[in-house]
Amino acid sequence: QVQLQESGPGLVQPSETLSLTCAVSGYSISSDYYWGWIRQPPGKGLEWIGSFYHGGSPYSSPSLKSRVTISLDTSKNQFSLKLSSATAADTAVYYCARHRWGSSGNFDYWGQGTPVTVSS
Amino acid sequence: SYVLTQPPSVSLAPGETARITCGGSNIGRKSVHWYQQRPGQAPVLVIHYDSDRPSGIPERFSGSNSGNTATLTISRVEAGDEADYYCQVWDTSSDHYFVFGPGTRVTVL
Numbered sequence: 001q002v003q004l005q006e007s008g009p010g011l012v013q014p015s016e017t018l019s020l021t022c023a024v025s026g027y028s029i030s031s032d033y034y035w036g037w038i039r040q041p042p043g044k045g046l047e048w049i050g051s052f053y054h055g056g057s058p059y060s061s062p063s064l065k066s067r068v069t070i071s072l073d074t075s076k077n078q079f080s081l082k083l084s085s086a087t088a089a090d091t092a093v094y095y096c097a098r099h100r101w102g103s104s105g106n107f108d109y110w111g112q113g114t115p116v117t118v119s120s
Numbered sequence: 121s122y123v124l125t126q127p128p129s130v131s132l133a134p135g136e137t138a139r140i141t142c143g144g145s146n147i148g149r150k151s152v153h154w155y156q157q158r159p160g161q162a163p164v165l166v167i168h169y170d171s172d173r174p175s176g177i178p179e180r181f182s183g184s185n186s187g188n189t190a191t192l193t194i195s196r197v198e199a200g201d202e203a204d205y206y207c208q209v210w211d212t213s214s215d216h217y218f219v220f221g222p223g224t225r226v227t228v229l
Binding site: 038095103108110113 | 162215
């Protein structure tokens with residue numbers, strides 16, 4: 001069974017970098033899937049942040065691209081998100097998920113989500 | 121960027137049929153995926169590729185897609201179906217790639 005688990009600080013100072021990790025079990029992140037991040041601000045809908053494929057290039061939402069870094073650590077079977085210059089607008093529950101690319105790109109396995117608040 | 125529209129809410133009694141629409145320009149040409157998100161939980165994929173159910177999803181969940189509207193249908197609604205439902209498509213027109221609808225809150229009276 002594929003399982004994903006997010007971890008990271010629940011509180012981030014404004015202008016600092018938000019850093020999260022997603023540990024994957026039951027499937028190798030080096031295999032044939034993309035690994036992505038989605039967030040959900042309080043009371044709002046889902047927003048795709050970005051994704052990475054082992055051996056490929058990362059992709060991210062145009063609205064966040066300048067601040068997003070996604071990387072994979074195949075030795076630990078985990079991947080990470082860094083979002084720089086955090087503001088209150090980045091306060092959200094952050095999910096990691098597995099997906100395929102293209103029109104078949106649905107998110108079939110999700111982590112439980114981790115809440116992040118950006119505040120001083 | 122590609123925009124999806126959904127009704128904000130749907131309310132119905134147990135046993136009734138819920139039909140949740142997802143509107144988008146020529147959405148019938150795209151594959152639509154649907155997620156259920158119960159309060160405080162992560163989303164769960166309930167329909168992929170317009171009308172296919174992933175393993176473990178009850179047959180009461182079905183989907184269709186044509187023209188400018190995709191529809192998620194939940195037959196014989198139960199209290200446990202109370203959740204937010206999101207549609208999602210892949211779109212390359214503006215590099216946003218993964219586009220989610222705003223979500224529909226299903227309330228079982």
